[in-house]
Amino acid sequence: xxxxxxxxxxxxxxxxxxxxxxxxxxxxxxxxxxxxxxxxxxxxxxxxxxxxxxxxxxxxxxxxxxxxxxxxxxxxxxxxxxxxxxxxxxxxxxxxxxxxxxxxxxxxxxxxxxxxxxxxxxxxxxxxxxxxxxxxxxxxxxxxxxxxxxxxxxxxxxxxxxxxxxxxxxxxxxxxxxxxxxxxxxxxxxxxxxxxxxxxxxxxxxxxxxxxxxxxxxxxxxxxxxxxxxxxxx
Numbered sequence: 001x002x003x004x005x006x007x008x009x010x011x012x013x014x015x016x017x018x019x020x021x022x023x024x025x026x027x028x029x030x031x032x033x034x035x036x037x038x039x040x041x042x043x044x045x046x047x048x049x050x051x052x053x054x055x056x057x058x059x060x061x062x063x064x065x066x067x068x069x070x071x072x073x074x075x076x077x078x079x080x081x082x083x084x085x086x087x088x089x090x091x092x093x094x095x096x097x098x099x100x101x102x103x104x105x106x107x108x109x110x111x112x113x114x115x116x117x118x119x120x121x122x123x124x125x126x127x128x129x130x131x132x133x134x135x136x137x138x139x140x141x142x143x144x145x146x147x148x149x150x151x152x153x154x155x156x157x158x159x160x161x162x163x164x165x166x167x168x169x170x171x172x173x174x175x176x177x178x179x180x181x182x183x184x185x186x187x188x189x190x191x192x193x194x195x196x197x198x199x200x201x202x203x204x205x206x207x208x209x210x211x212x213x214x215x216x217x218x219x220x221x222x223x224x225x226x227x228x229x230x231x232x233x234x
Contacts, residue, residue, distance in 0.1 A: 005035045007058070007110065014082045015056050017130045018120075025120050025127075034111040038062075038103035051095045054117045055085045060107025063183060064099040075186040076145070078104070078179050084134065104183065149189050157188045158198040159226035162208055166217050173220075177213040 064077040169175040185195040
C-alpha cells in the first residue's frame with residue numbers, strides 16, 4: 001500500500017547515501033517521499049520496469065533476484081532495514097530495472113522519486129561521493145559473489161558464506177542468520193537440501209553447527225582453511 005507519510009529525519013539518515021546531508025536536503029527528501037507497506041511475498045518492482053523511483057528498506061526483508069530459464073530464483077541481494085536498493089537507483093531517465101524485488105516478510109519501504117534523488121546528488125558533493133562508494137561496494141560484492149559461484153564444490157560455498165558472516169558479526173562464535181536457509185541456498189545457487197547436507201557435515205567435523213537460524217562456529221581456523229582450500233575436506 002502506497003502512503004504519503006512523513007518519516008522522521010533519523011529514519012532517512014539511517015541510509016548511508018543520506019547520512020551526512022544537511023537538514024534542508026533531508027527535509028526535501030522527506031517532503032517528497034512515500035512509504036510502501038508490503039505483505040510477505042508481494043512484489044515491489046519487476047525486471048525491465050522503468051526506473052522512476054528509488055527505494056530504501058525501512059523494515060522487513062526484500063530479495064532482489066532474477067528467474068532462471070528453468071523458472072527458479074537466483075537471488076543477488078537480500079535487503080534489510082537500513083539498506084538502500086542500489087540496483088534501483090539511477091541517474092539516467094531511461095534505465096530499466098535489472099532485477100525483480102519482492103518482500104520476504106512484511107516490509108516497509110521508503111520510495112523517493114528519482115528526480116528528487118538526482119536533485120539531491122546535484123546539490124551535495126557528499127551525497128555523490130556516498131553514492132559512488134555504495135555502487136563500488138555493490139560491484140565488489142557482486143565480484144565476490146561471482147567468484148564464489150565459480151567454484152563447484154558446495155562445501156566451499158557454504159564455508160565461505162559462514163566465514164564471511166562470522167567476520168561480519170565481529171568474529172563472535174555464535175550469531176543469527178538474517179535470512180532463512182531457503183533464501184541463503186538460493187543466494188549460493190544451491191538446493192536447500194544441499195545446504196542442509198553441508199551444515200550436517202560441518203557439525204559432524206566439529207567445525208560449525210546450526211539450529212534454525214542460529215549458527216555456532218566451533219573451529220574458525222578450520223573453517224578458514226576450508227575457504228582457502230587448504231583443508232582436504234573442502
